[in-house]
Each structure stands twice: as structure tokens, then as C-alpha cells.
Amino acid sequence: MDIVIRRLPNLLNGSLLTLEYSLFSLVLGLLLGVFIALMRDSNYRLLSGISWFYIWVFRGTPLMVQLFIIYFGLSQFNIIMTPFVAGILGMTLNNGSYIAEIVRSGIHGVDEGEREAARALGMRYWTEMRRIVAPQAAKQCMLPMVNQFISTIKNSSILSVITVAELTREGQVIANSSFNYFPVYITVAALYLIMTSLCMVLSNWLQRRLG
Amino acid sequence: MTTPILELKNIHKSFGDNAVLRGISFSMEKKERIVILGPSGSGKSTLLRCINHLESFEEGDVFLRGKRVEENKLHELRMQVGMVFQRFNIFSHMTALENVIEGPLYVKKMNKEEAIAKGELLLDRVGLGDKKHAKPSQLSGGQLQRVAIARALAMDPEILLFDEPTSALDPELVGEVLQVMKSVAEEGMSMVVVTHEMGFAKDVADRVIFMDEGVIVEEGPPDEMFTRPKTERSRNFLSRVLSPMGE
Ligand SMILES: Nc1ncnc2c1ncn2[C@@H]1O[C@H](COP(=O)(O)OP(=O)(O)O)[C@@H](O)[C@H]1O
Ligand SMILES: [Mg+2]
Numbered sequence: 001m002d003i004v005i006r007r008l009p010n011l012l013n014g015s016l017l018t019l020e021y022s023l024f025s026l027v028l029g030l031l032l033g034v035f036i037a038l039m040r041d042s043n044y045r046l047l048s049g050i051s052w053f054y055i056w057v058f059r060g061t062p063l064m065v066q067l068f069i070i071y072f073g074l075s076q077f078n079i080i081m082t083p084f085v086a087g088i089l090g091m092t093l094n095n096g097s098y099i100a101e102i103v104r105s106g107i108h109g110v111d112e113g114e115r116e117a118a119r120a121l122g123m124r125y126w127t128e129m130r131r132i133v134a135p136q137a138a139k140q141c142m143l144p145m146v147n148q149f150i151s152t153i154k155n156s157s158i159l160s161v162i163t164v165a166e167l168t169r170e171g172q173v174i175a176n177s178s179f180n181y182f183p184v185y186i187t188v189a190a191l192y193l194i195m196t197s198l199c200m201v202l203s204n205w206l207q208r209r210l211g
Numbered sequence: 212m213t214t215p216i217l218e219l220k221n222i223h224k225s226f227g228d229n230a231v232l233r234g235i236s237f238s239m240e241k242k243e244r245i246v247i248l249g250p251s252g253s254g255k256s257t258l259l260r261c262i263n264h265l266e267s268f269e270e271g272d273v274f275l276r277g278k279r280v281e282e283n284k285l286h287e288l289r290m291q292v293g294m295v296f297q298r299f300n301i302f303s304h305m306t307a308l309e310n311v312i313e314g315p316l317y318v319k320k321m322n323k324e325e326a327i328a329k330g331e332l333l334l335d336r337v338g339l340g341d342k343k344h345a346k347p348s349q350l351s352g353g354q355l356q357r358v359a360i361a362r363a364l365a366m367d368p369e370i371l372l373f374d375e376p377t378s379a380l381d382p383e384l385v386g387e388v389l390q391v392m393k394s395v396a397e398e399g400m401s402m403v404v405v406t407h408e409m410g411f412a413k414d415v416a417d418r419v420i421f422m423d424e425g426v427i428v429e430e431g432p433p434d435e436m437f438t439r440p441k442t443e444r445s446r447n448f449l450s451r452v453l454s455p456m457g458e
Contacts, residue, residue: 116265117300117359121314121366122290131317135304 003178004187007170014170015191021159021166022152024088029095029152030145036100037107038129051100058097064158066090071162083164091159095152102144106137139210146203150196157192167191214277216241216401217292217370222261222271224254224425231257232268233425239370239403244396246412246433247405249422250448255405256297258422259372262403263292275369290318293363297375299355301347307334307358308343314366326365333361337391353384357391364395371395373404409453413437421445 004011039051058066071086081089110133118128157168165173171188175181215238224232231254239245249255260266262273264285273280273288280288302310311330315321321329334343337357347355356376363371373392377385389411396402396415406412412419413433420430421444429436429445437453440446 111300111303113296113298113300114302117294117296117302117362118313119265120263120289120294120296121362122286122288122318123314124286127317131313132302139304 003174003180004183007174007184008187010170010174011167011187011191014165014167015195017164018153018156018166018168018192019195021087021091021156021164022149025091025095025156026099026145026149026152028088028092029099030103032092032096033099033103036096037103040100040104041107055097055100058094059101063090063094063155064161066094067158067162083159083162086162087159087164091152091156094155095148098148098151099145102141102148103137105144106140107133109140110136142206142210143203146199146206150199150203153195153199154192213240215239215274216243216276217262217403218274218277219262220272220274222258222268222273224257224261224266224268231425232261235271235422235425235427237420237427237430239401241369242399242401244402244415244417245404245420246416246418247403247420247422248407248412248448248452249428253422254425255422256374259294259374259403259405262372263289263294265294286318290366291369293366293368293371295356295359295363295371295373295376297378299352299359299379301355301358301362303347306344306346307339307350307354307361310347310358311361311365314362319366329365330361333364334358336364336394337361338387351384352380353387356380356388360388360391360395368400370401370403373402373406375405375407377406377408407452409437421448423448 036051036054039047040055042048067086067090070090071081071083074081114132114136115128118132123131156166159166160169160172163169167188171184175184178184218238220236222232222235223230235254235258237245247255247258257266261268264273264280264282275288275291302313305313308327308330311333312323312326315326315329316323331340331343334340337360339354339357339361342350342354342358345354347358350358360376376392377388380388385408389408392402392404392411393415404411404416416433418430419433419436421428421436421440421442423444429440429442431441436445437449440449
């Protein structure tokens with residue numbers, strides 16, 4: 001047990017890094033996701049097709065393989081990234097594909113009649129999006145986004161395979177050097193549980209607020 | 212002769228192989244009030260939506276004050292042609308007043324004080340001065356439709372289109388909306404109204420257009436149309452809609 005106490009600072013640092021990667025890739029993934037969602041619903045076949053393809057690929061393959069391709073695979077073409085860049089990039093691309101679908105269903109949830117009324121007033125596309133669609137869609141997306149964040153926190157453990165020193169990786173290092181696997185991994189699990197539980201509290205609060 | 216405020220020439224519109232409008236032409240003078248009648252599915256809503264290009268069409272042209280509406284100037288057309296919908300389509304995340312000033316603020320770029328003053332005036336005019344901060348969920352159907360009329364009026368349109376504005380209302384709420392529409396008509400608005408309210412048509416319309424299966428079957432002043440319809444189809448339709456009301 002004292003190995004856990006002695007190395008707790010490392011585990012806490014790992015947790016912080018986990019949160020950092022998750023938050024970064026969620027925010028960047030949101031920007032990307034909105035972009036992809038609008039593209040997917042656009043009238044231009046090419047844009048819509050590209051977006052469909054992207055969503056299809058990134059939702060249909062494991063995050064670990066995506067990270068391998070970005071970090072190890074691309075280095076063969078002299079595209080060399082630090083684990084940090086590769087990690088953020090991979091997780092953002094992965095998040096973007098899921099968030100695009102969240103955003104899309106939020107947008108589709110806005111009453112078509114209201115959008116038509118906006119157009120009937122003479123609103124242009126971006127004004128309609130900003131004034132009528134975005135506020136209502138954002139409300140719809142809030143809960144799914146918190147759930148996405150929870151998934152992201154858990155999925156970020158996969159970053160350990162490209163040597164990012166997040167929580168799982170820290171745990172691995174400590175466990176392997178001390179041969180004391182059980183208490184270390186239980187502590188790692190507990191730290192994840194604390195992070196995801198905090199999100200669930202937020203989610204419940206949102207659920208009550210939004211009715 | 213003055214230029215018509217609105218003119219439709221030979222509008223054709225299909226959904227797939229369902230030909231919904233099959234050559235609709237008519238023109239409308241300023242301050243004219245036209246009521247469109249016709250059985251359900253005859254293309255009335257589609258026609259209104261084609262007038263302000265909410266729906267695209269394969270053939271034909273729309274002229275506003277003699278000028279053909281260009282595809283790239285649709286928002287300018289729509290600023291001048293207001294629309295009131297069967298299902299109100301009130302912005303559900305905004306209060307009554309916010310709904311009314313949305314167009315002036317974000318389409319016309321009016322300054323805020325001016326827009327609010329105008330919005331309050333319009334809500335007064337439709338009898339909702341005390342509901343300006345109400346959310347849509349706190350308003351009845353009749354009140355929502357009156358907000359929608361105020362929202363359309365706030366753009367100072369040249370023409371107002373109404374698509375069955377009272378069809379979604381409980382019977383006891385129909386009167387308040389019709390009354391507002393009458394007052395709008397009395398103030399000289401040019402209006403095209405699709406409705407089944409024959410009383411409104413008789414009182415307000417200058418001209419009644421009867422549509423069936425995507426064509427205009429017959430048109431004329433209301434007293435003529437209602438007492439001496441010329442065609443079999445309009446006779447049948449009118450006897451069906453007029454008799455249950457005991458007229
Ligand atoms: N968006 C649409 N897609 C396919 N068919 C439609 C659409 N809108 C209307 N229609 C069809 O067009 C015809 C006329 O509809 P509509 O204009 O709503 O008639 P009305 O308002 O007179 O009842 C109907 O047969 C309807 O099914
Ligand atoms: Mg209709």
C-alpha cells in the first residue's frame with residue numbers, strides 16, 4: 001500500500017494529464033464536429049460525401065489503431081509528431097466524428113417550421129444558424145456532450161500505447177517497477193471513477209436544469 | 212393601369228412525379244385582399260411557399276412590383292413578403308417580444324431601442340401588450356398566432372401571406388385571430404389568405420380564388436363566387452364547406 005502513497009503524486013499528475021488531453025480534444029473535437037456536421041448536411045454532394053467518409057472511418061475503427069497510424073505509421077513518411085501532438089490529434093479526430101453526430105441530431109431537433117419562419121423573415125443561412133438553430137441545438141447537445149466527455153476520459157487511457165504519461169501509463173510504470181499490480185491499478189481505477197463521477201454529477205445537474 | 216404589386220406567371224411545381232402546381236398565374240393589385248379556397252391537397256400551401264420562394268419550382272416566374280425575383284435576391288423578396296403559418300412557427304427559445312423584434316434587429320439591422328418600441332407597439336396592436344415577456348409555452352394557440360402576425364408586420368412587408376392561420380386553433384380561439392387579420396386588412400395591407408373561414412372570405416376578400424388539383428378553377432368577387440359559382444367543381448366544394456356552417 002505504501003507504494004501507492006509514495007507514488008501518489010505521479011498518479012495525480014497522470015490524472016491531470018488525462019483531464020488535459022480529454023478537455024483539449026473535446027473542445028477541438030467540438031469545433032471540428034460542428035464543421036463536419038454542417039458539411040454533412042450541406043447541399044454540396046462533395047462536402048457531404050467527404051464528411052460522411054470521415055465519420056464512417058473514425059467511428060468504424062478503434063482509437064488505438066488510429067493512434068498507431070498517426071504516431072507510428074506517419075513517421076514512415078517523415079511526418080514525425082511528439083506523443084502530445086499525435087495524442088491530441090488522434091483524440092480530436094476521433095471525438096470529432098462522434099461529436100459531429102451529436103451536433104447533427106441537435107440541429108435536426110430544431111423545429112423545421114421555426115427555421116422556415118426565419119427564412120420567411122429574410123434571414124440568411126448564417127443568421128438563421130446563429131440566432132435560431134444554435135441556441136436550441138446547443139441545449140440539446142449539452143447532455144450528450146457531457147457523456148462524450150466521460151467516454152473521452154476513459155478512452156484516453158489508450159494514449160498509454162504511444163507513451164503519453166497519462167494516468168494509465170503512470171500506473172503501468174509504477175506497477176511494473178514494483179511488481180505490486182493490484183493496489184496500483186485499483187488506485188488508477190479509483191482516480192478514473194472520481195473524474196467520471198464528477199462529470200455524472202454535472203450531467204445530473206444539467207438534466208435537472210434543462211428539464 | 213398600375214403595375215400589379217405581385218404577379219405569378221405560369222408556375223409549375225412537382226414533388227417527384229406528383230405535379231402539385233400546374234400552371235398558376237394571377238396578379239394582385241396593391242391593397243388587394245385575396246382569399247384562396249380549395250380542397251386539402253390542392254396545392255394551396257405550396258403556392259404560397261412558391262410566392263416567397265420557400266419552395267423552388269421548375270417553371271414560371273414571380274414578379275414583385277413588376278420586377279422579376281432573382282434567385283440571388285431571395286432575402287430581399289422575403290423581407291417584403293411576410294408569412295403567417297398554420298402552426299405559428301414561433302421561435303420557442305424567445306419571448307413574445309423577442310420573436311417580434313428578431314426580424315427588425317437581425318435582418319433589417321434596426322437599432323435596439325427602435326426595434327423594441329416598434330415591437331411593443333405591434334404587440335399592443337394584436338392585443339398582447341401585457342404578454343411581451345411571456346415565453347411561447349405560456350401562450351395559447353390564438354396568442355401565438357397573434358405574436359406571429361406581429362412578427363410578420365414588424366418587417367413592414369408589402370404583402371402578407373397567411374396559410375390557414377386558424378386551422379390549428381381550438382374553435383374558441385379562432386375569433387381573436389380573425390379579428391386581428393381583419394384589422395390588418397382594414398389598414399390597407401395587401402393580403403393573400405388561404406383559409407376555410409367563409410365568413411372571413413365574405414367580409415374581407417376583394418377576390419376569391421378557387422384552386423383544385425394544382426390549377427385555378429375559378430375566381431371572382433366573393434358574393435359572386437358564393438352565390439353563383441360557375442363551375443361544377445367549385446359548386447361541389449362550396450356546398451360542402453358552406454352547408455355545415457348553416458349559411
Ligand atoms: N415537401 C413535400 N414533399 C412531397 N410532397 C409534398 C410536399 N409538400 C406538399 N406535398 C404534396 O403536394 C400536394 C399539395 O400539398 P399542399 O400544397 O400542402 O396542399 P394544400 O395546402 O392545398 O392542402 C399534396 O399532394 C402533398 O402531398
Ligand atoms: Mg395547406
